[in-house]
Amino acid sequence: MHDYRNFLPEELAADASFRRWILFHDPVEEAFWLEWLELNADKNTLVDEAKALLTAATQAFDQISDEEVANELYRLSHAIGTKTVKRPFLRIPFRPQWYHMAASVLILMVGGWWLNGQTATRQKSEQYRQILSQISEPLIEVENTGVKAKVITLEDGSSILLQPKSKITYPSRFEGARREVFLTGEAFFEVAKNPHQPFYVYASTLATKVLGTSFKVSAFDGDKDVKVVVKTGKVSVFPMTKEDVEKQHSNDKLVGMVLTPNQQIVFAAKELRLTRSLVEDPKLLELPIQRQSFEFKGTPITEVFATLEKSYGVKIIYDAEVMQNCYLTASLSDEPLFEKINLICRTIGAEYEQLDASIIITSKGC
Template identity: 75%
Template sequence: MHNYRNFLPEELAADPSFRRWTLYNDPEEGTIWAEWLELNPDKRELVEKARYFLINTEAAFDQITEDEIANEIYRLSHSIGENKAKKSGIWRRFRPNWYNMAASILLLMFAGWWFNKQTPSQQQQDQYKVILSQITEPLVKEENVTDKARLIVLADGSTVLLQPKSRITYPTNFEGNKREVFLSGEAFFEVAKNPDKPFYVYAHTLATKVLGTSFKVSAFEGDKEVKVVVKTGRVSVFPMTKEAIATQQADDKLGGMVLTPNQQIVFAPKELRLTRSLVPDPKLLELPIQSQSFEFKGTPITEVFATLEKSYGVKIIHDADVMKNCFLTASLSDEPLFEKINLICKTIGAQYEQLDASIIITSTGCY
């Protein structure tokens, strides 16, 4: 294997082995590059930059025709002293080597031109694609094609109320030191607390980082602005630029522009402008869960379950007669749904299970 340590990102992007691994998921090349990264952990940033170059320039680069490459090969053959290579046919005999060389050089030139012409908004959208491409765990894509909010439970216990015409992509399991999901549209998140594994929501041009809280993100395709509204806890919001993401992922604290309850932020990607303000009127929040406090003081358990059913759109099956003497006093504001259910059951001595999109509560009653 070549010594890639002194390569520039553009040079690495042009390497045939690296291209086969990045673009075509070649398993043999994948093994080679995984071993190389193990031996050269300090070059992970180099690899990520090269992947960014390659993924975002490949589509346009593929539009270069065979004739254009042939012309470039002919020009290159003279510039490096191979004057005997003739466009009339000799170059075809050596086409594999010359073709790869020309392709590599053309890619390097095109990469520089392409990144210089990109707008801030385009760079942020491309960064979204690069981060998504780096996820190694199997991904699940959920799309809400109904006219009602849809509840999705993630592997860590976090819950997502996905709004109609919205889509979310997430790993089946959150490996590594962070939890990352990708949103197109609108969703309300209740994130399970885990200070050691921050939770990131990438929404095209804006990223949100939390440690455990509840908030709404609105980022429909085609919208000029992205909006984040916080219900509980604190979140950090920052543009999807390479520099901002690197800073946030290197720090276990909340940086960027921090939002607290009843605050919202609107992001205009073209101007890289973040505008923070108070929520003007809680009634403007469309989802019942966002205006629900989940503060219970001696509340009959049947009413508690009815509140959860209305807020999350799930069916909670229980025996109201058996549990008629069960009451709850608790504050359950920012826990995900199943953490709420678990705390309720521990408090009243009950058990629960999930069956056919419903939650079944079993209890011997309260005395």
């Protein structure tokens, strides 16, 4: 007997017993599921979502051709290693129960992703409202209806540059364990450092946690993605799910996906996907030391890469042993970072790519 309590909606919708009850009104299955619901009344939402998914599958059934079903059965048979279904090049007359099963698989695969995305987005929206409702201090709401950015100064000394068509909500005083603000639209934050009272920005489906730094958040209503770009310091970004929020609130350190200067993250809420990368034009860090020189004369490539890493705060990954005989003579003072990297690679016969906010150098040596 399956433990249906731990099922996801798409898993329940794909269950044979559940389908016989919903789609074919089987009296035996109906008796079982009605009794199960009496014993598991807290799972009504799960059953309702699975029903909705099956209803959507039924409505879309006529849009799937026999050939599409046959192709999907072929793909699935290879995926599980049976390889018992031949790939169809012409329409194949399936037995009705096979056809319905394959069509359900096709719809459930697509519908499951849709339902997961909708459920996750709804949960995060509810989490947004719940966090907002728990703030006891009086709230201030500022909406920028003009055409120029508006500067807002918070009581802790932090400042916000609010862009047009954007709105920020925040308490008049930060009295609790956290400093929390709520953003719709785009804003640049300069956060006053206070390690004992972390600063949170809740924006649509994504939350950002910082101790003291500067960064930009873009989360307009209607946009599919939320974007965070870091200028100075470190931030932690995480989806606004109940579990992630609780984890962050209970930890004084930055956990989750951490961003450093010249890094950005794009969160696709529907797929719950976080993609980290370097910003398009990384800037020199404001280091408390003399301005770094990019004049190289017979300099080992390891020193060149170390200089760039320190100056831009980026990670450059390469094989030091393979490139131990590579040296660089060049003046790279004014070029943007990626142009510097491109010139270096052309000079020493290497190639580069960007992966997860790092620069990967590949070379056969010099």
